[in-house]
Amino acid sequence: MNTGFKISRRAALTGAAALPLAAGLGSGAAAQVAQKGGQMPRVNRVMLGDFEVTALMAGTATREAPHEIFGLNVDDATFEEVSAEANIPTDKAQFFFTPTLVNTGAELILFDTGLNPEGIVAAVEAAGYSADEVTHMVITHMHGDHVGGLTDGNGPTFANAQHVTGQAEFDYWKGTDNATFAGKVAPLADRFSFVGDGAAVASGVTAMLTPGHTPGHMGYMLESGGKQLMLFADVANHYVWSLAYPDWxxxxxxxxxxxxxxRRKVLDMLATDKVPFIGYHMPFPALGYAETRGEGFHYVPHSYQLML
Incomplete structure (x- = not known):
């Protein structure tokens, strides 16, 4: 559409800069308005067939020196070049912790618990549910940022839920001297049931063994109404430094x-089949697609595909 209206970039910038000054003329001393600071949504909900899938913001944290975490096998110059191309800094990184709540209509299934009980309970409540309504508490793997909200030491956070995890994952950590396992998982051991690769947690919720991050790390494929979505937990921990470069x-x-x-196997499957996924540490709301790019992959954030 051609409206016949034209304005130069210089004129637009000049006009925009003049607006605050013009607005203040004749108004007397301007009142001070308190700023609220940065804010992110706590929940993001989409429908997958008959399933309601809600990503929960259970926490976020800034980490220093990301090259000490990602790309251990690449030099500083490569890390800096890749980061510059993605327009992200190399001295700090922002981590997101995104459990997922799936309402199948018959079950309310929570995948992972974030760093602490307070964070996950607040996120579940922000989604419109209570901790007591959760019927299944599924742990993808037993790192502290996934099991931290299981208990406050006085009992289970999700007291009415059946607790589920991979047998291989549980057995591995049980055989270690790990404080997180001892404090968060062992006290609830009698509540857990165990699944293996290909097992169903509920109808349309299938366990997928995705080892490497931990020995028994599990992803879960959701399927309803002919649609699929994978919860891949920590298969890739960063949208550039891990997903885009899976060999790092x-x-x-x-x-x-x-x-x-x-990473390569899962991302290739997701890209080939065009299956969306939620990655626990992807930028919130952590929902997107993988596409093949060169020898690696590219993260494409979800926009409105699952709204249609």
């Missing part, structure tokens, strides 16, 4: 070679 080593991965192989 990550300090948190227990078996770095196996983790890289799993």
């Amino acid at each position: 080593e990550v300090s948190f991965d227990t078996d770095k070679a196996e983790a890289a192989a799993t």
